[in-house]
Amino acid sequence: GAGVSQTPSNKVTEKGKYVELRCDPISGHTALYWYRQSLGQGPEFLIYFQGTGAADDSGLPNDRFFAVRPEGSVSTLKIQRTERGDSAVYLCASSSTQNSYNEQFFGPGTRLTVL
């Protein structure tokens, strides 16, 4: 079956603009995660969804960041008033609740560049 997909693969925007990043998880996976990977660092947790609800959004850096998953499948990460420091690779991952060790399946990421 299809893996996790993310669109766009690359996004270049100007400072102050609004962007949306999309994630299509593996069908049937109820858990969905967003991470941000900045240069030289590991993926940093942003938000976790279980079904439609955000079970933990403690990793979102500030109120410019917001994510939704209205039907419990596709998720959109929204960034308002982008800043140069938001430039990073945004990774999405999904997992099944049957996966007791929380093995996550990742998408290829969206590389966001804020000029």
Place this chain on the structure above:
Amino acid sequence: ILNVEQSPQSLHVQEGDSTNFTCSFPSSNFYALHWYRWETAKSPEALFVMTLNGDEKKKGRISATLNTKEGYSYLYIKGSQPEDSATYLCAFNTGGFKTIFGAGTRLFVKA
């Protein structure tokens, strides 16, 4: 604050060399340790899930060991090939949904 450290940060080897990297993690509240391989422009791919102290896992030329008491895991690659060039990430889980990643070891294998 849970911290996962990986060393070295990057590594350049010749084709055919064997190599290894280290992942250090907190020795308390251990539940699972994951290794992922992340090639440029692709998705991070799961290599191993390690759960028990003393675990050894192997997949082809790649193997990993786990010491939960002292808080480290080693990843070994035997006879490195250019296609092994990637970033190798380890990730620590305490039993909940949250997984803490290390910064990765970037491996370059020269033909």
